[in-house]
Amino acid sequence: MRRMIGRWAAVVVLAATMATVTVTTGSPAAAQSTCSPTKVTADQPMIQNRFPSFAFDGKWGTFFMTDHFDWQYVQVDFGCVGTFAGLDRLMSWYYTSPSFGRGLQGEGVSYSVDGSNWTQLTGATTSGWEAYDNYAPHAWHSLPFDRPGELRLDQPVQARYVRFHWDGAPGHFLHELYIDFTPPPPPPTVSLSLQCETGVVLCSASGSSTAGGALSFAWQPGSGTSITRQNDTATTSSVAGRCTGSSYSMRVTATDATGASASKQLRMSCGGTLR
Numbered sequence: 001m002r003r004m005i006g007r008w009a010a011v012v013v014l015a016a017t018m019a020t021v022t023v024t025t026g027s028p029a030a031a032q033s034t035c036s037p038t039k040v041t042a043d044q045p046m047i048q049n050r051f052p053s054f055a056f057d058g059k060w061g062t063f064f065m066t067d068h069f070d071w072q073y074v075q076v077d078f079g080c081v082g083t084f085a086g087l088d089r090l091m092s093w094y095y096t097s098p099s100f101g102r103g104l105q106g107e108g109v110s111y112s113v114d115g116s117n118w119t120q121l122t123g124a125t126t127s128g129w130e131a132y133d134n135y136a137p138h139a140w141h142s143l144p145f146d147r148p149g150e151l152r153l154d155q156p157v158q159a160r161y162v163r164f165h166w167d168g169a170p171g172h173f174l175h176e177l178y179i180d181f182t183p184p185p186p187p188p189t190v191s192l193s194l195q196c197e198t199g200v201v202l203c204s205a206s207g208s209s210t211a212g213g214a215l216s217f218a219w220q221p222g223s224g225t226s227i228t229r230q231n232d233t234a235t236t237s238s239v240a241g242r243c244t245g246s247s248y249s250m251r252v253t254a255t256d257a258t259g260a261s262a263s264k265q266l267r268m269s270c271g272g273t274l275r
């Protein structure tokens with residue numbers, strides 16, 4: 001009878017050892033930009049419900065309209081610091097593009113990282129508007145209606161806020177701004193899979209980072225469990241040890257070179273056979 005129990009126990013242990021549980025966490029597809037939603041504002045009031053956002057909504061048929069204010073601006077807050085490289089605009093005179101152009105009405109562009117300290121684009125730091133009158137370092141006039149072409153920075157800069165400045169008038173509709181802005185890449189994410197076997201303490205973890213490169217693994221055995229690090233590679237790690245109770249828990253954290261990490265924990269049965 002004792003022998004029979006021993007055989008059954010052996011079968012149970014074997015079956016239990018074969019069983020595994022895997023938990024996966026994190027996903028590269030879950031990586032999202034950290035930029036807040038874009039906000040468009042203006043320093044002068046709109047008229048006829050032509051909102052400032054209409055100047056940056058991707059639709060040429062909508063426009064922002066104000067009264068006659070010199071050197072007013074529309075500000076685009078991208079919600080994060082990215083790379084700003086150039087700006088073009090679409091303006092009309094009552095939906096037309098007359099040949100007389102905008103005359104002596106000035107235009108210019110500035111940018112900021114924090115919304116407090118601003119840098120104006122100048123003729124010396126840009127290209128694209130050489131055909132127009134650069135009457136002040138930061139200001140041009142005699143631009144045409146429609147699209148004059150992109151004012152392009154010689155060296156792209158880091159910015160969160162971009163302002164388009166212009167001398168406005170009611171019939172000068174600002175239909176759209178075309179801003180060359182590249183948001184920063186989303187922060188790296190680590191995906192991690194932890195697999196442990198019942199009956200013995202044998203766990204393995206594998207993972208990857210959207211940033212690429214090697215991962216470092218940190219193992220935290222539950223109470224009453226001792227483990228020995230077995231094997232590490234750039235993307236996998238494993239431990240083995242002894243069960244000292246009826247169950248054990250195991251937690252592993254994988255961290256990439258940027259500091260992004262993912263953790264996972266499992267609780268498994270010891271099987272009562274390998275104390």
Ligand SMILES: [Ca+2]
Nearest residue numbers: 054059062175
């Ligand atoms: Ca528009």
